[in-house]
Amino acid sequence: MASSPSSSSPGSGWRLTSDLDEFHSRAETFLHSAPALHTALLSVTDTLRTRGLHAYGDEDPLFGFRTGGGGDDHSDGVGDGEGDGDGGQGPGAGEPVVTGAFLWTPPHFLALSPLAEGGGGGDADAAVDELAAVLADAGLAPAGVGAESVTAAAFADAWRRRTNATPAVNFPQRLYRLGTLTPPEPPPAGGARVATGADRALLVRWHGAFHEAIGEKGAMGAGEWADARISYGGVTLWEAPDGTPVAMAGNTRQVAGQIRIAPVYTPAHERGRGYAGAVTAEVSRAALAAGADEVLLFTDVGNPTSNALYQRLGFRPVRDFTQYRFTR
Structure with missing residues (x-):
């Protein structure tokens, strides 16, 4: 994996890190703000913390979180019209609010939080494009992505434009509560x-x-x-x-x-x-x-x-x- 232990890209709110503790401490409030939408990231992070970094494979995992950008995808109702979190909890004083997160345990697909709520929008589109750019510029090449369907489609298209890769639907799923x-x-x-x-x-x-x-x-x-x-x-x-x-x-x-x-x-x-x-x-x-x-x-x-x-x-x-x- 061509990544440094911790890095960020100029002009992007995304920070990449191989430090699980850093990811957990910075992204925890964000992930807990919408447990249903973040269920996969929450459970995988928990497994890595309890079973070790190589629970899912021999390669080191990579984590990332995005700060700023005014993301608000956790204030809308989900499915049945009930909110999934207050979306208003922030990190410690002086730290910017996390508005997106991903984790990647090669050789498996990258798991990404919702970024393009309600069909996208300026900042949501920017978040997806920025992530594709940051990963490609770091020489990283995930085999695929899994996310809420609007976000997954947006990232797949951004990755296609950035790398000329061909995305294909691998597995459509429905989350139930x-x-x-x-x-x-x-x-x-x-x-x-x-x-x-x-x-x-x-x-x-x-x-x-x-x-x-x-x-x-x-x-x-x-x-x-x-x-x-x-x-x-x-x-x-x-x-x-x-x-x-x-x-x-x-x-x-x-x-x-x-x-x-x-x-x-x-x-x-x-x-x-x-x-x-x-x-x-x-x-x-x-x-x-x-x-x-x-x-x-x-x-x-x-x-x-x-x-x-x-x-x-x-x-x-x-x-x-x-x-x-x-x-x-």
Whole structure:
């Protein structure tokens, strides 16, 4: 990675750093101001802080934040008309307010906060263009970007203009937030339990099967993922009456009051029996009992079955997100 430990670009509000502590201290208030929109950045940052800088790969991660510019993308309603944060909390006295952030854990895509709220605008467009310029001038070449859909499209276009790369939609997603939990009635036979170290081999196998089914490589290796989730009780299994696991639902650790459910997986031969809905409802219930203000999950926009299931459980759409892959 062609980056210095900490750098900024003249004429740009973006600062790049490889220092996780600097990123956390400067961007924390901004990320916490809209936990739903920043769920991916919050959970990845939390994992890097708890599991180490190389939890997602051998290369050092890169972080960035933008100050100034008068960004106000956290004062508008989101999805259901409710605000996602007051957007008015700032850093310590004398420090400029952070208005955007990203993190990049190569070889994975760059994860970017919303910058082009409501279709863009002068400053939002400038923020996207400046980031593309700063990264390209530093000799950096992310394989893609993932962000709220308007921001993702704007950055993909800026990156195309800056580098002549060809962007292509890789994975469209929809972010949901739990309203009133409505567990399936009647529930399927069996019950839920939190996975333990004795389930590690099963979790590794199902992690691989899940990502094979969606056609996407996992952000973490299967073993590292299983160990991380087991360490805090981050996977719940639904068991048939004879004790056989038939489905799982994972959850991130609680950060900024939000917990995100991921992944939800049922082996093909067990599908259609209500296990996915039951285990998702149980994880949601446990998250609320643990004090979470928001329970979130992403779905594949193109999967009507999963979108319908989560809406029956009480999840409501927040915003669409898109991943773009860059090719030369």
